[in-house]
Amino acid sequence: MDSKTNVISFQGWAGANSDMACRTLYPGYQTHACPTFEETIGAVEEGRADLAMIPIDNSVAGRVADIHHLLPHSSLHIVREHFQRVRHNLLARPGTGLAEIREVHSHVHAIGQCKEFLRAHGLTPVVHADTAGAARMISESAEPGRAAIASTLAAEIYGLEVLASDIEDAEHNTTRFVVMASEPKWPEAGTAGLLTSFVFEVRSVPAALYKALGGFATNGINMTKLESYMVEGRFSQAQFYADVEGHPQDPPMRRAFEELDFFTKSVRIMGVYPAHSFRSDPSQTTDAAD
Known part of the structure; x- marks a missing residue:
């Protein structure tokens, strides 16, 4: 990716919550996955992306770690906010039944937000760096009895099946994102809202x-x-x-x-x-x- 042309960066693997937010808010943009928030912001600062999708808070997990330390030191500006309902799904390789699952991989927040489902089915949680990354790992592993908590987009990207949908404990699970750009985009003074x-x-x-x-x-x-x-x-x-x-x-x-x-x-x-x-x-x- 040499130059920006309708590109929006996000932190995580393809299929992550932030990727979903990018595709929802900017359907005509190419999404650019970055391993860290620093690189997500840097992609815009260096001209490799037009925008960056940054999660700020989650209604269950609270504020996203490190973001408030990074924003003041970046050269970017907030131009938009977005609230997205988060739905967690249990994903596994095709042909795997729910009764076969013993171990579930996902981000620590996703695991914490699905405790009741995991407890009810006797599943052992394993913390992973990223929800979509966990789905990718499951798709590449032939080891039986393992699944991931991730999105339906991740299931589509990595060829997994949805064994159970909406397994989160709280129906209000919502993440607030801000969209950041290299230039400010202030509405006129006196504009309402x-x-x-x-x-x-x-x-x-x-x-x-x-x-x-x-x-x-x-x-x-x-x-x-x-x-x-x-x-x-x-x-x-x-x-x-x-x-x-x-x-x-x-x-x-x-x-x-x-x-x-x-x-x-x-x-x-x-x-x-x-x-x-x-x-x-x-x-x-x-x-x-x-």
């Missing part, structure tokens, strides 16, 4: 976080997400990731950011983009069988 994502590091003074965020409260701005993480391994200071409703150039938001600047060492706006309809109507997810 926007989100602004940003990262900031507070000054080392008493009540710095309280004071930094006070401007959002006094200006009537709703903050939908706030998470902290350590900076370079230091326990004394944290960096924060936040999502707020509105546009940075709207007067209330502009005043809030002016107050935020006063109590922070650094602020970087990661993106301004439309809020997904899932936020107002949780039925508006797109199914992903992964």
